[in-house]
Amino acid sequence: MTEPAWLVFEDREYTRSEIGALADRLAAVLASRGVVAGMRVALMSSNRPEFVVAVLAIWRLGAAVVLISPAWKSADVRHALVVAEVEAAVGDNPVLAEWMPMVDLDEAIIPASSPSLAPSPDPDADAVLVFSSGTTGMPKAVRHTHRSLAAAIEHWRCALELGPTDRIQVVTPPSHILGLLNILTAMDAGAWVRLERRFDLERMLRRIQDDRITVEMAVAPIALAIASHPDLESFDLSSLRYIMWGATPVTRHVAETVTRRTGVRWVPAYGASEVPVIACNPIDGARIDSVGKAVPGVEVRVVELETGQVVRPGTPGEIQVRSPSLMAGYLPPQANHDAQQDGWYRTGDVGILDEDGWIVLTDRAKEMIKVRGFQVAPAEVESVLHRHRAVADCAVFGVYDSVDGERIVAAVATTETVTQQELIALVERELATYKRPREVIVVDEIPRLPSGKVLRRLLKESYGCTADK
Numbered sequence: 001m002t003e004p005a006w007l008v009f010e011d012r013e014y015t016r017s018e019i020g021a022l023a024d025r026l027a028a029v030l031a032s033r034g035v036v037a038g039m040r041v042a043l044m045s046s047n048r049p050e051f052v053v054a055v056l057a058i059w060r061l062g063a064a065v066v067l068i069s070p071a072w073k074s075a076d077v078r079h080a081l082v083v084a085e086v087e088a089a090v091g092d093n094p095v096l097a098e099w100m101p102m103v104d105l106d107e108a109i110i111p112a113s114s115p116s117l118a119p120s121p122d123p124d125a126d127a128v129l130v131f132s133s134g135t136t137g138m139p140k141a142v143r144h145t146h147r148s149l150a151a152a153i154e155h156w157r158c159a160l161e162l163g164p165t166d167r168i169q170v171v172t173p174p175s176h177i178l179g180l181l182n183i184l185t186a187m188d189a190g191a192w193v194r195l196e197r198r199f200d201l202e203r204m205l206r207r208i209q210d211d212r213i214t215v216e217m218a219v220a221p222i223a224l225a226i227a228s229h230p231d232l233e234s235f236d237l238s239s240l241r242y243i244m245w246g247a248t249p250v251t252r253h254v255a256e257t258v259t260r261r262t263g264v265r266w267v268p269a270y271g272a273s274e275v276p277v278i279a280c281n282p283i284d285g286a287r288i289d290s291v292g293k294a295v296p297g298v299e300v301r302v303v304e305l306e307t308g309q310v311v312r313p314g315t316p317g318e319i320q321v322r323s324p325s326l327m328a329g330y331l332p333p334q335a336n337h338d339a340q341q342d343g344w345y346r347t348g349d350v351g352i353l354d355e356d357g358w359i360v361l362t363d364r365a366k367e368m369i370k371v372r373g374f375q376v377a378p379a380e381v382e383s384v385l386h387r388h389r390a391v392a393d394c395a396v397f398g399v400y401d402s403v404d405g406e407r408i409v410a411a412v413a414t415t416e417t418v419t420q421q422e423l424i425a426l427v428e429r430e431l432a433t434y435k436r437p438r439e440v441i442v443v444d445e446i447p448r449l450p451s452g453k454v455l456r457r458l459l460k461e462s463y464g465c466t467a468d469k
Contacts, residue, residue: 006187008211009049009195016187019049023056025109026090030057033103035088037062040129042081042100044068044091044175047197050105051174052183054090055128063088064126066141067175071432074098076139083331084129084141123147126328130177132273132375139377141331142177142273149184151297152276152325156185159269159280159295160215160244164190167239168215169207171196171222176373177273178246182217191215201225205235212239219247219373220254224403227257235262242267242283247373248405249361250288268292270359273375274327275345278319279359293357298323301344302353308341313355316362320344367456369398369406371434376408378456381437384430385410390418393446395454396437410437411459413445 005013035041041058043065045051058065066084068077070093077095080086089096090103097104121127127146131139144152162168168186170193172179186193194211196203199222208216218226223245226232245255245268255266269280270291278300281292294300302317303310311317322344330336339346348368351361369376378396385394393413398406412423420440428436447455 005192007049007052007193007195010197012049014049019053019056022050022053022109023060026053026057026103027060029103029109030063030088030090031061033088033101035061035063038125039063039087040066040084040126042066042068042084042086042089042091042096044070044072044077044089044093044096045105046070046092047170047174047179047195048092048105049195050092052195054105055180058090059121059127062121062125064129066129067131067180068093068096069131069173069175069432071173071434073429073431075430076432080131080139080141083139085331121146123150124328128180129331130175130180130273139380140335143328143331144276145328148325148327149276151323152181153185153188155277155295155297155323155325156181157189159277160185160267161283162186162189162191162215166191166214166241167194167211168192168217169194169196169204169211169213170217171199171204172217172219172373177276178217178219178271178373181276201229205229205232205237208240209236214239214241216240216243218243218245220245220251220405221372221403223251223254223258227254227261232258232261237262237264240264242286244269245288246271248370249291251402252288254402255288270361272347274339275321275323275325275347277325278321278323278347287358290358290360292359294321294359298325300353300357300359302351303341305350314352316350316352319347319349319351319353319359319361321347367397369396369408371398371406371408372404374432374434376435378454381408381410381427381431381435384427385412385423388418388423388426390414390416391423395446395456395459397456397459399460401438407438408436410440411443411446412440413443 003015006016007014041063043054055065066086068080078099089100092105096102123146126143127149128144129141132142170182174180242265245266250268267281267286268291270278279292279294299322301310301320304317326345349361353359381396382394385391391412392415396410401407423440424436447458
């Protein structure tokens, strides 16, 4: 009996056996370059089947995958390599190759010999490291073991009710925890996967129609693009069981517009790099005003922001989580300070947990800015702006954006005339595109406490109307 295709990319189909054979070949090449169990191997790759092959190959050797966003610039990549103590690299990005020898995914993979494969990974060994920006500035590595990652996969498969008859499409970057989780969960569930090189609305809608996709994943920009498509009704999207909304809170008008025009419902979910699956709406009876209820196996509580005491149902406070899918910790190690409270992970999100277990997010306790699901540390952007000779002081904050969740605004106190475009271009040269400010506001001074802490709340209150234009 012919083995069915499992992964499809453009016009090429791959069976599980073919992906496995390619992973074995790449593992042999990596082994010939000195990769052994316990090492950390950087992977910087675009959306392509070879990304999946590389992940499996690294795991076959008992090594850990360090995921690096292909959107990152040179300084970001160097920082990640140092923080994660990377010893080898594989990918298709020349920026990674600048910093260390890299096995190129675009070259023919010709094994020199059969590798010594790890029969089964140690459940408590590192499986994958993903990056999440910290409040101190540069990104920190989130360590997931094979055990915690397996728990996250099980939680996601059960929450989505994903099975072998499902057909999903992945357009989000697999270097982000959601993209990786979608691929691994589909593999675990036996679902068919269409991997796209990048997001293209016309192609995505056409694939749903022609491939009879049953589950589509969307973040805010994708949802808005769907809602705004002038000919949306011309596509047959009847195969979809639902569209999952993640990374940012649901924009009610956008969600309702898509459902009205297509008949397809939404399933909001909630997670983080540190705990990939926290909550999800029930597939039947989903609400768009809530991120859902804690998935089975995950505990959620709400605590008072100042005291850390658990509050009564319906009272706002910080969302805290306890789960077997919780990360093993951060790198550098000092980033772990204050990350947990008595075994509970502190999300930094403010919300309400009602008596029936529904979670409604209302605010952020931390200063992180969340753009299209990616976290941006204000201090990281500020450090770049401070390099400009005209900038005497600066502060970066986020404001609500219906497309990206939040957008970045920079307030600067200057010593000489400088244009907004010049400062934005400076950041874009140094950092990933999603980290650049959308607006620069010139102020007389940056409000600070005597300790030097920036009063971002005052900036938002004083300049929020301008920033929300």
